[in-house]
Amino acid sequence: MSFLLLVPIVAPLAAAALALVLGWRRLTSSVTVLAALSILVSAAALGFNRGSGVRFAIANLFRADALSITMLIIIGTVGTLATWASIGYIDAELTHGHTDRKGANLYGVLVPIFLAAMASAVLANNIGVMWVAIEATTVATAFLVGHRRTRAALEATWKYVVICSVGIALAFLGTVLLYFASLHAGASSGDALNIDILLAHASQLDPAVTRLAAGLLLLGYGAKAGLVPFHTWLADAHSQAPAPVSALMSGVLLSVAFYALLRVKSVVDLAVGTGFLRIGLIIVGLLTLLIAASLLVVQTDFKRMLAYSSMENMGLVAVAAAAGTKLAIAALLLHVLAHGIAKTLVFLGSGQLQAARDSTRISDVTGVLARSRMIGITFLVGLAILLGLPPFAMFASELSISRALAAAGLGWVLGAALLFVVIAFAALVRNGSRMLLSPPDAGSAAIAVPRSVAAALVTGVILSLVLGLTAGPLLELFQTAATLLGGTQ
Amino acid sequence: MTQATYNGVLNLAAGAFLLAAVLIVWRRELRAIVVLLAWQGIALAAIPVTEGIYQDDAALITVGVVVLLLRAVALPLLLIRAVGTEPQERRESTPLVNTTASLMITAALTVLAYAVTRPIIALDPSPATRAVPAAFAVILIAVFVMVSRRHAVSQAVGFMMLDNGIAATAFLITAGVPLIVELGASLDVMFAVLVLGLLTGHMRRTFGGTDLDQLRELRG
Numbered sequence A: 001m002s003f004l005l006l007v008p009i010v011a012p013l014a015a016a017a018l019a020l021v022l023g024w025r026r027l028t029s030s031v032t033v034l035a036a037l038s039i040l041v042s043a044a045a046l047g048f049n050r051g052s053g054v055r056f057a058i059a060n061l062f063r064a065d066a067l068s069i070t071m072l073i074i075i076g077t078v079g080t081l082a083t084w085a086s087i088g089y090i091d092a093e094l095t096h097g098h099t100d101r102k103g104a105n106l107y108g109v110l111v112p113i114f115l116a117a118m119a120s121a122v123l124a125n126n127i128g129v130m131w132v133a134i135e136a137t138t139v140a141t142a143f144l145v146g147h148r149r150t151r152a153a154l155e156a157t158w159k160y161v162v163i164c165s166v167g168i169a170l171a172f173l174g175t176v177l178l179y180f181a182s183l184h185a186g187a188s189s190g191d192a193l194n195i196d197i198l199l200a201h202a203s204q205l206d207p208a209v210t211r212l213a214a215g216l217l218l219l220g221y222g223a224k225a226g227l228v229p230f231h232t233w234l235a236d237a238h239s240q241a242p243a244p245v246s247a248l249m250s251g252v253l254l255s256v257a258f259y260a261l262l263r264v265k266s267v268v269d270l271a272v273g274t275g276f277l278r279i280g281l282i283i284v285g286l287l288t289l290l291i292a293a294s295l296l297v298v299q300t301d302f303k304r305m306l307a308y309s310s311m312e313n314m315g316l317v318a319v320a321a322a323a324g325t326k327l328a329i330a331a332l333l334l335h336v337l338a339h340g341i342a343k344t345l346v347f348l349g350s351g352q353l354q355a356a357r358d359s360t361r362i363s364d365v366t367g368v369l370a371r372s373r374m375i376g377i378t379f380l381v382g383l384a385i386l387l388g389l390p391p392f393a394m395f396a397s398e399l400s401i402s403r404a405l406a407a408a409g410l411g412w413v414l415g416a417a418l419l420f421v422v423i424a425f426a427a428l429v430r431n432g433s434r435m436l437l438s439p440p441d442a443g444s445a446a447i448a449v450p451r452s453v454a455a456a457l458v459t460g461v462i463l464s465l466v467l468g469l470t471a472g473p474l475l476e477l478f479q480t481a482a483t484l485l486g487g488t489q
Numbered sequence B: 001m002t003q004a005t006y007n008g009v010l011n012l013a014a015g016a017f018l019l020a021a022v023l024i025v026w027r028r029e030l031r032a033i034v035v036l037l038a039w040q041g042i043a044l045a046a047i048p049v050t051e052g053i054y055q056d057d058a059a060l061i062t063v064g065v066v067v068l069l070l071r072a073v074a075l076p077l078l079l080i081r082a083v084g085t086e087p088q089e090r091r092e093s094t095p096l097v098n099t100t101a102s103l104m105i106t107a108a109l110t111v112l113a114y115a116v117t118r119p120i121i122a123l124d125p126s127p128a129t130r131a132v133p134a135a136f137a138v139i140l141i142a143v144f145v146m147v148s149r150r151h152a153v154s155q156a157v158g159f160m161m162l163d164n165g166i167a168a169t170a171f172l173i174t175a176g177v178p179l180i181v182e183l184g185a186s187l188d189v190m191f192a193v194l195v196l197g198l199l200t201g202h203m204r205r206t207f208g209g210t211d212l213d214q215l216r217e218l219r220g
Helices: A003-022 A026-048 A066-095 A101-123 A127-145 A151-184 A197-206 A207-224 A233-240 A243-272 A275-296 A302-323 A326-357 A373-386 A393-407 A410-438 A453-470 A473-484 B003-026 B029-056 B057-081 B099-116 B120-123 B132-148 B152-174 B177-209
Strands: A056-057 A062-064
Touching: A003 A026, A003 A056, A003 A062, A003 A101, A003 A197, A026 A066, A026 A101, A056 B132, A062 A066, A062 A101, A062 A453, A062 B003, A066 A101, A066 A243, A066 A326, A066 A453, A066 A473, A101 A127, A101 A243, A127 A151, A127 A207, A127 A243, A127 B177, A151 A207, A151 A233, A151 A243, A151 A393, A151 B132, A151 B152, A151 B177, A197 A243, A207 A243, A207 A275, A207 A473, A207 B120, A233 A243, A233 A302, A243 A275, A243 A302, A275 A302, A275 A410, A302 A326, A302 A393, A302 A410, A302 B099, A326 A373, A326 A393, A326 A453, A326 A473, A373 A393, A373 A453, A393 A410, B003 B029, B003 B099, B003 B132, B003 B152, B029 B057, B029 B152, B057 B177, B099 B120, B099 B132, B120 B132, B120 B177, B132 B152, B152 B177
Parallel strands: none
Antiparallel strands: A056 A062
């Protein structure tokens, strides 16, 4: 069964190779959708046959446990929806002359490479290899952000590459220090960075060096997860990238970067106690929430608004991770999945709104519900999920995160976090209702919705409803993952 | 190689490594800082080669040669191409911090590096580990260069300096990370610098220059 671990990596790579040979066309873009779907299918198969817990492949280079499977489900779901919508989105971009044949071909190759890198990051057993995979996505997504080649797109790309590379370089320094500590704790040089070996030797790791490493890893992976202080790339990159790529970055890239933090945290907590990273995550999480909420209030650009909403959610997730209990981590994983699907809905919708008016200003968009039922309703559903309204899953996850924070004695953190969440809520409601419900301007262009985008949107809404009504077998998976990460209560 | 020679060569390499970083802070001429970066690459490569000879480890010497080719030859050449040919483009025209203040900050950062690395030396007080503060100082100086310089090429140099510092730390404290991680990391760095090089080209065509002060469209 160990081949199941390789499908999520090999399938997108094969799709990328095909796209490289044949260029952007219906066949290659459909194969990419199938490759993304195969990530989801193999995750489901791995989940059903979990057996004793952890499964290894290729000489312990890769591993799959409940947490990796959860992440594969997130990558597969968002990946499938985003690549499906890409078919119609890129064809429309080609028709309108926003991109050329060469740009479309590049897009067709880079998106599956991004998916393969993300899948390898969550399947890697060696945290050095995990780092390599996450850094590889910076390179793969650089030209996706700069897809439109305008001045603003170029500026966003430069900031993205420079800030993320510096951040992630700090994470590498942290990894090197952890390797050093692991060697001195008696691990052999070949596997000292393997997660299972690190967990086994965690109690012998030198506390002072581990703390230094943990601080660097928090800053480094925090940069990719959109956390303070290296968060400044996020809104620029999300607003300039093509809509499906914004969805992938928001739903997959941020989540996988945070996954890396969770993995590292499980080792660091055993070595130096839970207090150290708890303080770090609380500071970083609350500051991220503060900045995201303040910028949401003054936002005039709807794609940037959605980007800051992602930052807000990552801040909340960081605070949940600080609590670190089983309930908190299970809720956090549900939150990340629900957020990924919701952001796919709203970013895909925002892509069509941008195409209709060639602008991303909130004031340029009016009466969406009256102009296009498809975009209007799906955007509304996406916003409702992000606002944490029932019956959607983020209602349950936010409630559980609050309960977990209160139970962990972090009442003041909960209070501060809720304040920022309420501010963000108000800003999203105000801007969202303006865009969706206001009477359409005279002469507003019709909103075109390509077939594949519509299909992805409808599927996303159905998935959100199902996930909101019953998490089903996922709940047990999330709880197992939370136990793996040391969440006990 | 005797213990004394080993210590001497290692300290010389670490010293040259740090000196190159300080000189990069001092100089404003873009071509000059790229050349200094190449010299820093040579000092970096000397660390694994020295350790390899001392410990009779052929693999480590090979890694050192690869580091030399990549960081002292290939990447600096790439950056030299990005510097461009127009004379007004060859200097950092509007630095945010003047040279004297920059050098003072560099000195302060070096002291800070000694303080930060104390737990590392305490865990393993070997001659190689004792040189780690120099590598950490280069990391801090590189971050300073990246925030204080406003030219695309200077920022790329800062990024490569940061990576050199991290690589030096890895060679000094653990004689390098496992080969698969080393290979992957080097590839990633190479691609990142390639992307930065390509972006500089795009920027010159779109903005007519590579001064990052022109990047001011995206705010808030």
